[in-house]
Amino acid sequence: MTTIRFEKVSKSFGDYNAVQDLNLEIKDGEFMVFVGPSGCGKTTTLRMLAGLETPTYGRIYLDNDDVTLAAPGKRDVAMVFQSYALYPHMTVRKNLAFGPEVRGEPKAAIAKRVEQVSELVGLQSLLHRRPSELSGGQRQRVALGRAMIREPRIFLLDEPLSNLDAALRTHMRTEISELQRKLGVTTVYVTHDQVEAMTMGHRIAVFSHGRILQVDTPARLYGAPANKSVATFIGSPKMNILPARLAPGAGHVTVNCLGTVFTLPSLSLTSALPPEMIELGIRPDDIHWTKDAPSRCTEKMSGTVISLETTGSETFVIVDIQGVEVNSRFPSFVQIKIGDQVDLLFDRSDVHLFDATSGDSLRDVSSIVEMSALSHVK
Ligand SMILES: Nc1ncnc2c1ncn2[C@@H]1O[C@H](COP(=O)(O)OP(=O)(O)OP(=O)(O)O)[C@@H](O)[C@H]1O
Ligand SMILES: [Mg+2]
Known part of the structure; x- marks a missing residue:
């Protein structure tokens, strides 16, 4: 003992x-x-x-x-x-x-x-x-x-x-x-x-x-x-870190990431005054191919396929969105090829927000786990 x-x-x-x-x-x-x-x-x-x-x-x-x-x-x-x-x-x-x-x-x-x-x-x-x-x-x-x-x-x-x-x-x-x-x-x-x-x-x-x-x-x-640092160290392939912008609203905050705009409740942030320029983190597993996405995934990003790697059970896809490479994981039977235009769907409760300078999470971490747990139950 x-x-x-x-x-x-x-x-x-x-x-x-x-x-x-x-x-x-x-x-x-x-x-x-x-x-x-x-x-x-x-x-x-x-x-x-x-x-x-x-x-x-x-x-x-x-x-x-x-x-x-x-x-x-x-x-x-x-x-x-x-x-x-x-x-x-x-x-x-x-x-x-x-x-x-x-x-x-x-x-x-x-x-x-x-x-x-x-x-x-x-x-x-x-x-x-x-x-x-x-x-x-x-x-x-x-x-x-x-x-x-x-x-x-x-x-x-x-x-x-x-x-x-x-x-x-x-x-x-x-x-x-x-x-x-x-x-x-x-x-x-x-x-x-x-x-x-x-x-x-x-x-x-x-x-x-x-x-x-x-x-x-x-x-x-x-x-x-x-x-x-923790976000990118844990998980393979690595979490995507994308440039994003925050705009405060009444009781919510608007996130703009590579042309995709969505809101999050202010309560889910750790700071009442978050910086405007931030980094958005999203795991490849949380980005879905349109035909395979759960219904809770309502946010969309579009881009061009620049790389495909099939392991048999899954396909790792890199999509260029406004010059930024976004990694995602698709099912193995996916019918796409390099150069195709694809839509990627995600659930806004799966995103992580980081202070671009300190790297600290700007989301109240307890709420992230609760939100994603709830959204999976729905
Ligand atoms: N006896 C020593 N004298 C001088 N520097 C040392 C000594 N032991 C460790 N260090 C340094 O301290 C740092 C931490 O070393 P440590 O062995 O704890 O790393 P580690 O996390 O176990 O790495 P690894 O995964 O490579 O084993 C390293 O930069 C190492 O060079
Ligand atoms: Mg060691």
């Missing part, structure tokens, strides 16, 4: 600020994912939690214990690193059993646990091999198994699936989530893969340049991103 709390934590290497003013609470039993581009401070934050780096400023708590300066061995943390450090002279079985043996656990219990864990990570047939006789992915599974074999206070996993092939990665993703749910151990999982983040995390902290941009559930990060 462990909660984790970062209070105003910063870490500098010389004059480089790798992590800045980090405040975060992770609940007991929660699966928290840190996601963000390379170099944004995910590993550094995890290493501070494990006791492998000391914060330059701030405090870290496990439950109410201040562990900011506690040695790694005193924290009861199991960590799987990006680079797995196995004992080269020991077999896989010995690598797995080593920790429990050092702790003096009963031999029969260790043997049983080694069997269980090696089955879980698919290593049963490799227990007699040494690390030098394994592939990179197999070594990573040994590292994962070694962390799983004990029941630590918290699990810290840093890109544990990065060396695995796509099929094993998907399999392990489910296995790790399932295992975490069964064990109920508070877990922090680092990845730069947003699919991994979205499918595994109870909540996700999106990092950028040493700061957390938003901490939220996968559904809210997708449906109600707090700013443009």
